Amino acid sequence: MSDSFKGGCQCGAVRYTVTAAPMWGGHCQCTNCQKFSGTGHASNYLVPLDAFNVTGELSDFSYDADSGNKMTRYVCAVCASPIYGVGSGNPAAAVVRAGSLDTPADFEPKALIYTDSAVAWDGEEKSLPTFPKMPQR
Template identity: 30%
Template sequence: MTIEGGCRCGATRYAIAADHIDAIYCCHCTDCQRWSGSAFSEQAVVRENAISATGPVIEFTLTTPSGAQSHQRACGVCHNRLWNSNSSRPGIVTVRAGTLDHNRTLTPRAHIWTKSKQPWVVLPNDVPAFEENAPIAEFTAILTR
């Protein structure tokens, strides 16, 4: 089975070879707020070898404060950011969950960087929330349960 998504203008489409995507989280850091132009970003974690794209995909690289290389992929026409990989997490990509065709069916499993969240955003009590990045082992356990 595949899960599909694409950019705002429709020029770039992607497919993820998976039956379902459960590893969804929301990031409330100020970088994600700026990138998304919204209060937070909703992201899906998938294996890098599971994603393929058609249409014009551009890539640009940023160096993170930790020194890791963040490789951003976006539509070459409308520049809608679609997914990224990071040299500190080989084999994993982070898909912008809002670009998935069926994004309304997703349920976040965690919220990170809540110390930067907008004051009007109310988080559910039953979803783990972290003031900054979650400890990697705990975060992995939450996303893979």
Template identity: 50%
Template sequence: MTMTIVGGCLCGNVRYTCAEEAGGGHCHCNDCRKTSGTGHGSHMIVPEAAFERTGELRFFDKPADSGNMVSRGFCADCGSAICSTNSAMPGMVFVRASSLDNPDHFKPQMRVYTDRAATWDHMDASLPGFAAMPSAQDMPESVKAD
């Protein structure tokens, strides 16, 4: 049985449901740190076909260190970060764990850009860590796109 995951923005104008989760993790890259307002960004990776949203998002596009284009979506009214896409993983949506109605639905499987982690941002050391974005073959199975 598939669990439906729900979330949205601070003001309630953006709402979404995810019919399935493909995995996720914590990212310590400079961009995720800056857009999260803390030491890392936490994202669930969801197939685009399983992500349904209502409400208006605005997008900010910026190339990642890898050269891939990342498009970050946030509520047009309150500015809450909701999701992003990455040109390296077409068909997948990176949902901000901070936007979940029930944060316990987020089960991180890895940490990326650990070489850039802030010394004060302590993470679960049992999670696999990567100094940069891992190749598809090195990612945990649950995170890989079909």
């Protein structure tokens, strides 16, 4: 990924710009990420919080993460799209949801973490038929 990129929520009320290269990116299969993503994992990248500039109204929710840290998640107050989180273990970093990127294809995952809580259907199930979009009946 470059060192300058943009993203936002689904409805457009929340927009952000990042002015630094991501420090890390990956897929997390922990149970918290499963709950808030509504599927088997969340895809996140880390950037310095002071290089993350967000506009628009956000709702936040704090919880105790598996790591023992306090995590606060921020979602669009209008459409509830997950945007980013900040953890007490690394308060200088924004953990940004890769799907919020204007060009999500630019995301470069380096690892799959918390595979202990992975579910079998969330993975590289090469034997399954694949569909580029919704299957047609």
